[in-house]
Amino acid sequence: MSYLHKFRRLPTLTPLCPTARRLSAFYNRDSASRIQLFSSMSDRSDEPTQNSGQPFNSAPSFRETSPPNPNWQLRQGLPDHVEPGKSWKAEEEKGWKTWNLSDISPREIYPLLTSCIVPRPIALVSSTSSDGIPNLAPFSYFSMVAHNPPLLSISFSHSPRTGKSKDTKENILATKQFTVSIVSEPFIEAANITTVDAPADIDEWDISGLTRSASIDVRPPWVKESAISFECELFHSYEIRPPNSDEVTNTLVLGLIKRTHIRESVLTASGTVDPAKLRAVSRLGGDMYARIGEGFELSRPPWTVIRSQVMSETE
Numbered sequence: 001m002s003y004l005h006k007f008r009r010l011p012t013l014t015p016l017c018p019t020a021r022r023l024s025a026f027y028n029r030d031s032a033s034r035i036q037l038f039s040s041m042s043d044r045s046d047e048p049t050q051n052s053g054q055p056f057n058s059a060p061s062f063r064e065t066s067p068p069n070p071n072w073q074l075r076q077g078l079p080d081h082v083e084p085g086k087s088w089k090a091e092e093e094k095g096w097k098t099w100n101l102s103d104i105s106p107r108e109i110y111p112l113l114t115s116c117i118v119p120r121p122i123a124l125v126s127s128t129s130s131d132g133i134p135n136l137a138p139f140s141y142f143s144m145v146a147h148n149p150p151l152l153s154i155s156f157s158h159s160p161r162t163g164k165s166k167d168t169k170e171n172i173l174a175t176k177q178f179t180v181s182i183v184s185e186p187f188i189e190a191a192n193i194t195t196v197d198a199p200a201d202i203d204e205w206d207i208s209g210l211t212r213s214a215s216i217d218v219r220p221p222w223v224k225e226s227a228i229s230f231e232c233e234l235f236h237s238y239e240i241r242p243p244n245s246d247e248v249t250n251t252l253v254l255g256l257i258k259r260t261h262i263r264e265s266v267l268t269a270s271g272t273v274d275p276a277k278l279r280a281v282s283r284l285g286g287d288m289y290a291r292i293g294e295g296f297e298l299s300r301p302p303w304t305v306i307r308s309q310v311m312s313e314t315e
Helices: 018-027 085-094 106-116 167-175 185-193 204-208 303-314
Strands: 123-128 134-139 142-147 150-157 177-182 228-240 250-262 281-283 289-291
Touching: 123 150, 123 167, 134 150, 134 167, 134 204, 150 228, 167 177, 167 228, 167 250, 185 204, 185 281, 185 289
Parallel strands: none
Antiparallel strands: 123 134, 123 177, 142 150, 150 250, 177 228, 228 250, 281 289
């Protein structure tokens, strides 16, 4: 599980199951410990708030456009005579700020890098402990690694305060199984609530209201609300230590994708996924999430096509 910073109020769970009652007691111990989700909840008015900005536009946001510089030529570099290159070039006058990351603390590095390396896809990871306790949590240190064999990666940070590692990581190392579901706009609030740093006996499936869908090859279920889910087995794990240190600060997990579940409704005629229908959500810096806006195609130029032009200009 990770953590939340800006929240709106957690809605009442009805009927109150044992997990919900424990959660309610946990968050009502004092006002400082109440969850307030930054995203929309049942008590949200239609007026924009400081945290939410403008009201969410529920219409699909993705559209395909031409590339920024459709007339780009070999060796042109940045086309700074037209927008957006012209403004981008002008920004160089403000200069650069440089950080030596060995001179600043991990606490300072985290917000810097998570705002730089964007957008990051979100893995909503379902795992089960060796005792059968379910866990559901999102992670944005996540990516595809290879297609042969089909591998994905998730990196788990250890708490700098307690040194404790994530329950998800411990479950994966213990059972060698997990699922990853891709997060889309319609259920982002439910995925976000699973980041809560609740006690170990709190079931994130319960508080999120998301639906378990039985896996075929692994024990942990996948999220039925997700349009894409992967059943995975542990392929390899690697403990990460800072230079000249024996302290493990992160664990990198490689998952072998055994089976993929994809909604028919998001597939194209060629069998790939339509980004406009998937409506995937990504992470930016801080508490910010992003939706996919516009896309454009740029084909990879074959050497046989550009060879003569490249060679003639070098002679």
